Amino acid sequence: MSANVSNTTRRSVLRLALGATLAAPLVATGCSVLNGSDSKSSSGGNGSGPVEKSKITVGILSSQGSVGSKLAEKYGYYKNEGLEVTLKPFAQGPQAIPALINGELDFAVINYVSFFTAIANRSLDAKIVVDGDTANETSQLVIAKPDSGIRGPKDLVGKKVGIQASKSAAELLVRATLKDNDVDPNSVSYQPVTFPNIPAAIASGQLDAGVEVEPYLTTAQQKQGLVPVMKIVTGSTANIPNTGYIATTKFIEANPKTVAAFQRAMIPAQRDAADRSKVAQVLPDLSGVDAATATLLNIDTFPTSTNPTQLQRVITLLQNYGGMTAQLDAANLIVPTPQV
Known part of the structure; x- marks a missing residue:
């Protein structure tokens, strides 16, 4: 009888100890879930932990x-x-x-x-x-007046072309396109005029043509009646x-x-x-x-x-x-x- 009581007591103690052992991870997991929720707001919940600077x-x-x-x-x-x-x-x-x-x-x-x-x-x-x-080939173009006589690379020789800034992407794209079409890239007079101001400069005669990007490309066609005359994102410069x-x-x-x-x-x-x-x-x-x-x-x-x-x-x-x-x-x- 005493041995049975002793064995029962031992089994109870083991059950309590095992329960505590199992409960500890559950509690820790519960904390982790809560922290994970907070972490999701600072790291996107991808498990990498909070960002250093939110x-x-x-x-x-x-x-x-x-x-x-x-x-x-x-x-x-x-x-x-x-x-x-x-x-x-x-x-x-x-x-x-x-x-x-x-x-x-x-x-x-x-x-x-x-x-x-x-x-x-x-x-x-x-x-x-x-x-x-x-x-792409339609989002950056050289534009000019409809009656400018400019229809392609050879027509830019000796012309004043607006290029945003010296050695800008606009200038380099024009140079590359001229080279691709067997036109001397140095035969053009590159004028540093910013994109927003190029349409008015063309309309007033300050420029013969200019490289334009959106949204100024579309608004230049709407307001000044300018037209695209040469693609510069094509050939060696495509995409x-x-x-x-x-x-x-x-x-x-x-x-x-x-x-x-x-x-x-x-x-x-x-x-x-x-x-x-x-x-x-x-x-x-x-x-x-x-x-x-x-x-x-x-x-x-x-x-x-x-x-x-x-x-x-x-x-x-x-x-x-x-x-x-x-x-x-x-x-x-x-x-x-x-x-x-």
């Missing part, structure tokens, strides 16, 4: 290259990844570089010609985090990468989870940019055009990952027509897109 500032442009950021904001993709994002507009991408370097910005949209030039000059230590947009989101190497190394969260948020946003109706919803706020005009714009392509081979073409363009002597490898200047 409040970030992104420098954007009024161009199509920034469409993804507006879509990510509109559809909550940033929020889903635990990011509270402030979008700060800049008139030109290079203007955002000092703000990026001093930490005022965490990411910035910049055209690749300016980016690779800054890298080559060692005035910037940064990498590409997200590929913004790829130009040339246009802009990207960059971050300093210092920021990337200090905030890898934040960078990955930003990239993950941008993937569905870039995918949405293939839907013209969604792009039209954000273009008025981004570019200042009205809703009706937004539906008429020639839309770029918006990659969901970054292709080093394609980006190397911009470096080659700079080496061939921009005077770059630095031997850059685009693959070393990219933060790989995370798998989702």
